[in-house]
Amino acid sequence: MPAPPRVMPYNDFVNPDDKALRAIDAAVAEVSRLSGPVTLEEAYLRAVERVEAMPDNQSGADKTWVWEAIERDRRHFARARRR
Amino acid sequence: MDPFSALTRALTESGARFVVIGAWGANYYAQAGSVVFETRDRDLFLPPDPGNLLRAWSACETVGFSLWAESDPLDIPRDRWLAEQIVERKALVRATDGRGLDVDLTLVMAGFDFETVWRERRTFVADGVEVPVARLRHIVESKAAAGRVKDRLFLATHAEALRDLLGREQ
Numbered sequence A: 001m002p003a004p005p006r007v008m009p010y011n012d013f014v015n016p017d018d019k020a021l022r023a024i025d026a027a028v029a030e031v032s033r034l035s036g037p038v039t040l041e042e043a044y045l046r047a048v049e050r051v052e053a054m055p056d057n058q059s060g061a062d063k064t065w066v067w068e069a070i071e072r073d074r075r076h077f078a079r080a081r082r083r
Numbered sequence B: 001m002d003p004f005s006a007l008t009r010a011l012t013e014s015g016a017r018f019v020v021i022g023a024w025g026a027n028y029y030a031q032a033g034s035v036v037f038e039t040r041d042r043d044l045f046l047p048p049d050p051g052n053l054l055r056a057w058s059a060c061e062t063v064g065f066s067l068w069a070e071s072d073p074l075d076i077p078r079d080r081w082l083a084e085q086i087v088e089r090k091a092l093v094r095a096t097d098g099r100g101l102d103v104d105l106t107l108v109m110a111g112f113d114f115e116t117v118w119r120e121r122r123t124f125v126a127d128g129v130e131v132p133v134a135r136l137r138h139i140v141e142s143k144a145a146a147g148r149v150k151d152r153l154f155l156a157t158h159a160e161a162l163r164d165l166l167g168r169e170q
Helices: A010-014 A019-032 A042-052 A064-079 B003-014 B022-027 B050-062 B080-089 B114-119 B136-146 B149-169
Strands: B019-021 B041-045 B066-069 B093-096 B102-106 B122-126 B129-133
Touching: A019 B149, A042 B136, A042 B149, A064 B122, B003 B050, B003 B129, B019 B022, B019 B114, B019 B136, B022 B041, B022 B136, B022 B149, B050 B066, B050 B080, B050 B093, B050 B102, B136 B149
Parallel strands: B019 B129, B041 B102
Antiparallel strands: B019 B041, B066 B093, B093 B102, B122 B129
């Protein structure tokens, strides 16, 4: 029998009670159990270098849009109210 | 102009050397539609140079930021002697606008010396202001060297974001 699909905890994050906070706590607890030095995988470092090499990540690139996007998100979530 | 842009402009105009590091620095490499990181504070890496530190402190005050060392206001007078003590102890000074923006002026970046990071920096533009930012590779390698819980969480999230981004492009 094939293994069941991996279920992402999406519903935990959208449930309007405190499950979202518990999911975050669980993620932190899982990482907290790890110890010892962090080793970065070669594939990740190659991905980082590909991102660095992108034309819009060279000196002189205008990144104002990043801050505008973050500000839009902040304003959106600041207005959020629990029903 | 937002307070962080005002601060970076004042720092640059003062002649102070600094680079943006940490999760905030990684945001400058974000691509449209990819993950950006919200972080409570922003980190600026400065060289262990008392003169540079004095210029940075003065620039912060010029644009209305107050300076703190741990939970106390930074001692006065903010003179060369004090800057030398801060450099000797590699102590952190925090600049805050009192409205939720905290900027850490750090002399330490795990695994790196300032000159290496400075030499390979990128200079991006935000809000019309040039902002020196550490290489993304330096940022992630420093996170790995620091190895705190928040660094591990950042690396896990960032790796997944890059996988998604580069996967979409292929």
